[in-house]
Amino acid sequence: MLAPMALLLGAVFITYKILQSIHRVYHDRRTAKALGCKPAAAIPSGILGISGFLTMMKAVKEKRWVEHIASFYETTGTTFVQTAIGGVEMYGTTDPENLKALLATQFQDFRLGTRHREFYPLLGNGIFTLDGAGWTHARGLLRPQFTRDQVADLDLMDGHVTRMIDLIPKDGSSFDIQRLFFQLTIDSATHFLFGESVGSMGSSSEAGILEKTAVGDAQGFAEAFNMSQEYLAARSRVLGFYWMINPKEFREANRRVHEVVDHYVRLALESRRHPEKQTGRYIFAEALAADNDDPRVLRDNMLNILLAGRDTTASLLSSAFFYLARHPDVWQRLRQTIVDEFGDGEHPNGDITHARMKDLRYLRYFLNEVLRLQPPVPLNFRVAAKDTSLPVGGGPDGKSPVYVRKGQVVTYSVYAMHRRTDLYGADAHEFRPERWEENSxxxxxxxxxxxxxxxxxxxxxxxxxxxxxxxxLLQRFDRIENAQPEVQQPIIQCTLTMSHDAGVHVRLFSA
Ligand code: HEM
Structure with missing residues (x-):
């Protein structure tokens, strides 16, 4: 009796699902037509996206993930549709009109979507993971900290850069400057955020706190933080299957990072209770604690800012030196610009202030060009919050809108867009800061x-x-040599942000 009943229920369920799919297809076609949408060019990805996924995983393993995705745009067009693992269709785009819609004019139509559940174990409910009212609240809490006149404390930075310069070999031997930049930014970011640096460059007794925690020292903290991020990136690559990637190693790394941050949260809350003990210097965590005393909110926000601020700036500085080491003419011009304004290491000329740095146009063009070719966040995505469309990418000429179903993922590659020859000229792949003089x-x-x-x-x-x-650095050193002549193009390692897989090995000389 039970068996026929179960069979009947099964048949009803399957019929319902089929009818639901047919209705969905019909609804999508009708809405797409009403919106004037046409299909985008498709990337072959095999049944249920399996072959596309396997090719992507191979590219990830070979550190070609970012370039692999960029190659789709070169072969298929500036907007394409692809079957992701599990059979769901998703878009990729490098069309500025689509990015403007996705991120600004149709902001309400899109969300971070799955990012919250993928990143939650490390980042909790922070500005990077939240949508809607939660995000508005987090942004409101953090924004005032960034609207202060001079958000970056250059005096604080000075101590850390001086320490970094101490660690640079002065005998012309080669070293990995990227490694030092990651130490510099974790030291300065934790100093600015927590009020105390984790002291990864080993300058003082600052690192005392870490000795009492499971990470042991700054190196241990950086390792745990890096490992967690690698898992977050892996979780986001497999979309809906994110929950399958949750090994003990990942959970343990998150626990260690949280233990350290919680310690700084306690310090910030203590300073709130004892304002007389505050140093008078601006400390991000203390400013946050003045507005909110929930330790979990403080932990999540501090960790989100640490993630946002540390690797991105280290990535920018590392890429800057990658190009400086390979473009002696740019080194010369940039150094001359800096020395003309601020003097050299032996004869400094006044304070290095925000206002004076802003006046150095070539410095800005140089940074623009580094960020163009090696954007620290090369890939990103959003998810449709409702049935909607993007303005271009459909039809044979790619000029018609494309239909985006609720829940559909739209990925975008800033890396590939910044290399489009139709936008940046035939030499779009070349490093040439002067292009910003021609069009800033x-x-x-x-x-x-x-x-x-x-x-x-x-x-x-x-x-x-x-x-x-x-x-x-350019005040102090007057010549640079590339110590990796075999590495002509960056080998990109990409978790959430990008770095140079082979490091950035250089030699620096001073007169
Ligand atoms: C060269 C350095 C940096 C680059 C290239 C960069 C790039 C980005 C990008 C692409 C996003 C958007 C992420 C998304 O919506 O999916 C972002 C968001 C954010 N960044 Fe940066 N960032 C840099 C440095 C920093 C620093 C130093 C801080 C803080 C100290 C910071 C704080 C934030 C915050 C809080 C957000 C989240 C904004 C929101 O969702 O409302 N970033 N950044």
Whole structure:
């Protein structure tokens, strides 16, 4: 009796699902037509997207993930549709009109979608993971900290850059400057955020706190933080199957990172209770604690800013030196610009202030060009919150709108867009800061910091920090040599942000 009943229920269920799919297809076609949409060019990805997924995983393993995705745009067009693993269709786009819609004019139509559940174990409910009212609240909490006149504290930075310069070999031997930049930014970011640096460059007794935790020292903290991020990136690559990637190693790394941050949260809350003990210097965590005393909210927000601020700036500085080491003419011109304004290491000329750095146009063009070719956040995505469309990418000429179903993922590659020859000229793949002299006004085709309501909050902070570091280093050293002549193009390692897989090995000399 039970068996026929179960069979009947099964048949009803399957029929319902089939009818639902037919209805969905019909509904999508009708809506797409009403919106004037046409199909985008398709990337072959095999049944249920399996072959496309396997090719992508091979590219990830060979550190070609970012270039692999960029190659789709070169072969298929600036907007394409692809079957992702599991058989769901998703879009890829490098069309500035589509990015403007996705991030600004149709902001309400799109969400971060799955990012919250993929990133939650490390980042909790922070500005990077939240949508809707939660995000509005987090952005409101953090924004005032970034609208202060001079958000980056250059005095604080000075101590860390000086320490970094101490660690650079002065006998012309080669070293990995990327490694030092990652130490510099974790030291300065934790100093600015937590009030105390984790001291990864080993300058003082600052690292005392870490000895009491499971990470043991700054190196241990950085390792745990990096490992967690690698898992977050892996979870986001497999979309709906994110929950399958949750090994003990990942959970343990998250626990270690949280233990450290919680310690700083306690310090911030203590300083709130004892304002007389505050140093008078601006400390991000203390400013946050003045507005909110929930330890979990403080932990999530501090960790989100640490993630946002540390690797991105280290990535920018590392790429800057990657290109400087391979373009002696650019080194010469940039150094001359800096020395003319600020003097050299032996004869400094006044304070390095925000206002004076902003006047150095070539420095800005140089940074623009580095961020164009090696954007620290090369890939990103959004998810449709309702049935909607994007303005271009459909039809044989790619000029018609494309239909985006609710729940559908739209990925975008800023890396590939910044290399489009139709937008940047035939030499788009070449490093040439002078192009910004010819055209310094760029719109949605230049997006290293994102755009629209979720534009990077730390843009000014990052540019000031990177500019200051460059000024100090180029004042101090007058010649650079590339110690990796075999590495002609960057080998990109990409988790959430990009770095150079082979490091950036250089030699620096002073007269
Ligand atoms: C060169 C350095 C940097 C680059 C290229 C960069 C790039 C970006 C990008 C592309 C986003 C958008 C992410 C998304 O919506 O999916 C973003 C968001 C953000 N960035 Fe940056 N960033 C940099 C440095 C910083 C620094 C130093 C801080 C803070 C100290 C910071 C704080 C933030 C925050 C809080 C957000 C989230 C904004 C929101 O969702 O409302 N960033 N950044």
């Amino acid at each position: 006004k760029r719109g949605w085709e230049y997006l290293p910091f994102n755009g629209g309501p979720r534009i990077c909050l730390g843009q000014q902070y990052a540019l000031a920090e990177a500019s200051f570091t460059l000024v100090k």
